[in-house]
Amino acid sequence: MRKSTKRIIKTIVFEILLITSSLLMFAPILLAIIMSIQPPEFVFSYPPRFLPRGLFLQNYLEAFKIVPFARMIFNSALISIFITLGKLVTGSLSGYAYANFVFRGSKISFYVLFATLFIPAEIVLIVPLFRIVSRFGWTNTYWAMTVPFLASATNTFLMQQHFKTIPKDFEDAAKIDGATPMQYFTKILLPLSRPIIAGAAIINFTYAWNMYLWPMIVAMEDRMKTVQVAINMIMNAESSNNWGIIMAATVVALLPTLILFFALQDLFVKSLVGSGVKG
Amino acid sequence: MRRKIFPYLLLIPTYLVIVFFIYAPAFDALYNSFFRVSVFGRRKIFVGFQNYLSLFTDKDYLYAVNFTLVYTGVTVVVSIFLSFFLALLLDQKVPGSRIYRTLIFAPYAVSHAVAGALWGFLLNPVVGHVNYLMRIFFGIQTHWLTTTPYAAYSLIFASVWKTLPFNIIFYLAALQSIPTEVLEASIIDGASSWKRVWKIIFPLVSPITFYLVIMSIISATFQSFAIIDVMTKGGPGIYTTNLVYKLFLDGFRFQKIGLASAQNVILFIVMMVITIIYFSYGQRRVHYQ
Structure with missing residues (x-):
């Protein structure tokens, strides 16, 4: 029982670490793709936006x-x-x-x-x-x-x-x-x-x-x-x-x-x- | 008779390229490094070791040597440790690991120039996302690419990001080739997870670490030219001018052929030393399986 809870916690921790690091590593490429298809109003908005709207x-x-x-x-x-x-x-x-x-x-x-x-x-x-x-x-x-x-x-x-x-x-x-x-x-x-x-x-x-x-x-x-x-x-x-x-x-x-x-x-x-x- | 010359024929295309475009330029650089080439007179004046002497008394060149060492050193150390940990993470058998792998490896496929452009954007004081997050979380508000020491940090971000996937790919392969008995034995012996990582796994992959350190040094010293050119152009002032950028400026912007040749000779010798270290020390140890 204790062993399996420990295992689940471990898996969750690993998942969180993995999701965070994959997002961080891929974010620069993803943001470039998003910015390339957004109008200047979007690109120059402050604070910077992450989620795209429409296609430009x-x-x-x-x-x-x-x-x-x-x-x-x-x-x-x-x-x-x-x-x-x-x-x-x-x-x-x-x-x-x-x-x-x-x-x-x-x-x-x-x-x-x-x-x-x-x-x-x-x-x-x-x-x-x-x-x-x-x-x-x-x-x-x-x-x-x-x-x-x-x-x-x-x-x-x-x-x-x-x-x-x-x-x-x-x-x-x-x-x-x-x-x-x-x-x-x-x-x-x-x-x-x-x-x-x-x-x-x-x-x-x-x-x-x-x-x-x-x-x-x-x-x-x-x-x-x-x-x-x-x-x-x-x-x-x-x-x-x-x-x-x-x-x-x-x-x-x-x-x-x-x-x-x-x-x-x-x-x-x-x-x-x-x-x-x-x- | 035909059979005897056959292998030589097979080698001709490769050697034509190697001789004309690596060895010939190397000797050309060596020869010209002993001359001063005047811009207008098209005359060559033999100056002996003068070019080398002026290099080593040139404050800007010594600065570039120093900056190269720091920039390469920090990039390599950070990249090696981060990639080892990310490889440990990716080696876990958890759901979705294939997708994580794809996303984390992706920067391997992009160029150094692209890495420079992406990070130049992310750190831009007006539109950059990382710039924004740095302000929110660390209170850093600056012009990343044009102020000291942030210009150097910016370059390091980009080159670590770019070199990580290559290192992770190799570490992951090394981790997967460690026999499970070794790890099981250490679990039975009661080694804690951290201890296992440092005392058993890290030494086991040390031949790969050696190889990756060599490759990262080459990448951070030579391939990073594109990152510097796109992001800082060696500035502010000469703050982020490394050896290759300095060579580019002297050779092509200022047309100092003799001086640039001497720099080329030095870079070539550095590369040769790295190669010799790799072959004499690494070759024996890298194939550990």
């Missing part, structure tokens, strides 16, 4: 007027998709090399690659990276925003770890059947790796979509900028501090990755933990 889409239309927003959304999508595809291709190729082949220099080249595991070059090396990219004549182009990010140690590491778990018997059987190493790779190895590829894809997409400093620097013209950069542009342009419009831009910037996350949460979590490394 003018903020979104305004955001599209202040900056070439449609083009920026297209830029972000294009860049993120190319970076994602590139990282998957290069990562699975090099992962295959390290997982399935013995070759001279494999160890030393592995270290050369893995020394870069944590280095976000677009931040840590921004000045020389910018110099190199401008020497290529790439400023203001999609090249600058994609090519430097088409491969990463993280993706090689992730794929290599996974390929190692696939039984050697498959490779031997393929060899006996006369398959070339490339055929084995495309016909057997990759199809067996669908979940890990999907997981890597969403993590890479999220990272690319959320980049800020680099696209801001290499895209001088507004029509080459991305949605993340647009947030700050709208903030600076809106001298009246119309937060409804700013929040509309913010919601556009956060919605694609948030929806992706809600839809594929388990895959996200699994591959994030499985990779043991970020980005």
Whole structure:
């Protein structure tokens, strides 16, 4: 009897703590969504209001007027998709090399690659990276925003770890059947790796979509900028501090990755933990 | 013969990117850090270690070093402890835990720039909800983003909020991989809940803590640029200018290539040290299962 009352009290305490913390963590996103669909009278009311009333889409239309927003959304999508595809291709190729082949220099080249595991070059090396990219004549182009990010140690590491778990018997059987190493790779190895590829894809997409400093620097013209950069542009342009419009831009910037996350949460979590490394 | 060169062919695309866009810039920075590049003459003057010397005698740079340490330190400590407790909470088998998990993990998906915009709004002295609640509950009435020390607090709110979910995800996975026998044994031994958390669970997940501390340091030092740029632009004055923001100003606003290259070299060395610490110390301990 006493034990079960204690258990109920414990559950209630945990529920209260959990509800409070989930609301606190999610409130900033929720409030942004609410503010983005409310008129200025609502946004500027004091004390601030929490519960929305009706639907007001003018903020979104305004955001599209202040900056070439449609083009920026297209830029972000294009860049993120190319970076994602590139990282998957290069990562699975090099992962295959390290997982399935013995070759001279494999160890030393592995270290050369893995020394870069944590280095976000677009931040840590921004000045020389910018110099190199401008020497290529790439400023203001999609090249600058994609090519430097088409491969990463993280993706090689992730794929290599996974390929190692696939039984050697498959490779031997393929060899006996006369398959070339490339055929084995495309016909057997990759199809067996669908979940890990999907997981890597969403993590890479999220990272690319959320980049800020680099696209801001290499895209001088507004029509080459991305949605993340647009947030700050709208903030600076809106001298009246119309937060409804700013929040509309913010919601556009956060919605694609948030929806992706809600839809594929388990895959996200699994591959994030499985990779043991970020980005 | 074909078989022999095959693995090298597989590596080419990855190495092209790594060499051209990480190693080449690293050497470019190292080389240029020994020159002064004049803006008009397009001339390079060899100055030896002068750039490094002027950095370490530059009050603003030393301030940025100091601010980076404080900002990163506070963010990492707060984020690690909060995330450990939230993970403990989420690990309880109570109704609705899946929904709580989804809501708490959500900030993982948004960018640092978005985090900056959201918190800039919440702390706005006119329309902000958090600003309002702070006034009601703590009597704090201030311009959060433009006054000291509140500008620093604002940044820390945003970066803790942004880094929490990543840490919680890893802690939760670690907690779920602790064998139940270990916990059951401690219950039989009569360890109280608190004692169990600190004496048994926390040490058991210490390899994850080590990994998360490294990742949080990287995130709070380097990725936080977007938060600073959106919220405070390094101000008021230089109050919230960290190393990356300072580098951005010197490299792109003021075009001091030599000085910025020296800063890049220093950041690169810092990153390398962190990586070496991780591999030599962490690798042995992280895979504890």
